[in-house]
Amino acid sequence: MSMPRTKSLQDDRFRLIWAFLLWEGHVGNARLRQVLDLETVQVSRLLTAFNDAYPGVTSADRATKRYVYTGREAPKDVALPSLEEYLAIIDRADAAGPWLNTQISFAPRPDPWMFASVQAACSARSGLKITYASLNSPDGSERTIYPHAIASMGSRWIIRAWCGQKGRHVDFLLDRVLSLSPVAGPDKVLPADDLWSQTVDLRLRAHDAHQENFAKLVQRHYFNGLKTARRTLRKALVPYYLQEMRIAVDPEKELPPAFQLQLINPDAVRGLLFPALSSR
Structure with missing residues (x-):
């Protein structure tokens, strides 16, 4: 029974390597140790085993001590990790x-x-x-x-x-x-x-045009029942967030049903909006 478990564990670790190769373009000992509880020697053996199993998939970059993905197609029996799986891997290990x-x-x-x-x-x-x-x-x-x-x-x-x-x-x-x-x-x-390094707090609430019972529905949906919410974003990402979430900056012109939420502190986003919006 131990052999299947060992094989399965190695397959799981090979899948990690595939995820890094596919979505980062390379993999190295230090990078794998961020997501695996292994020593340097163990990771080196793992990388050697991977390269033996999939020859030609990587090329060694001695300057950076990494293996670079050559772009060679994976064998048909290898289901390549999705972007969502890769993001979940690095999120669990806090390795983004x-x-x-x-x-x-x-x-x-x-x-x-x-x-x-x-x-x-x-x-x-x-x-x-x-x-x-x-x-x-x-x-x-x-x-x-x-x-x-x-x-x-x-x-x-x-x-x-x-x-x-x-x-x-x-x-x-x-x-x-x-x-x-x-x-x-x-x-x-x-x-x-500066627009990337600096953040801004957005204060949100249900749109003023909603009737009270519908406003409570919006609050449950977006804010877990709270009347207001606060979101901290990088300044560069503010216009994308407002657009995707359909948050009214000018609630007298931007009305439901297109806009379910509104910004309580519109002055905080002055100069951060897309040109078509900031001209108002």
């Missing part, structure tokens, strides 16, 4: 990189290679040359960006990065990145991204 924000997520599954490339750039503080589709350039235009964070907000994955063309920190939607390739890091120290 400081650049990864998954505060709110029902975003579509991103391309694993692109997701891993952005994470790698954040971790290494390097850059990416991307072709990016925007409203002004729907067919895509080339940008050189230096990402430092990737965040899930509602239906979107957002890359927070310094844009070489605009000369400031801006947001890029991951699903609009048509292609990317790694480039070296910036040749100078970039300014701090």
Whole structure:
């Protein structure tokens, strides 16, 4: 009976390795020890066993002491871990990189290679040359960006990065990145991204236009029955949160049923809204 359990345990650990390779683009001894209660020697043996079982899947990067995913397809009997499984793994072990924000997520599954490339750039503080589709350039235009964070907000994955063309920190939607390739890091120290490092407290309540009985229903649904709630967000993510949650900033113009909630402290978000909203 011990052999099946050992085999199952090894399969589970191999699955962890697959998760890191697929969604981070590489795996190393130190990274695995963040999620496994194993010693360095044990993890080294595990990585050796994985590479023996799946030859050609990784290549050794001696400079960083990591194994890099080559992109080789997994065998047909290997069900690759989903993004949700990867996020659950790092969440349980409190092992998410400081650049990864998954505060709110029902975003579509991103391309694993692109997701891993952005994470790698954040971790290494390097850059990416991307072709990016925007409203002004729907067919895509080339940008050189230096990402430092990737965040899930509602239906979107957002890359927070310094844009070489605009000369400031801006947001890029991951699903609009048509292609990317790694480039070296910036040749100078970039300014701090205050909108990412600073937070703001949003105070919320049911929309004033609701009748009392419906307001109580909204309170139970969103606030566990409380009359108000407080949410602390990075300033850069505020407009996405307000849009996804349909929170009225101007309750006289933004009415139910499109808006069920309203912001009690709209002054706190002045200058943080999307252009179409901040012009009011």
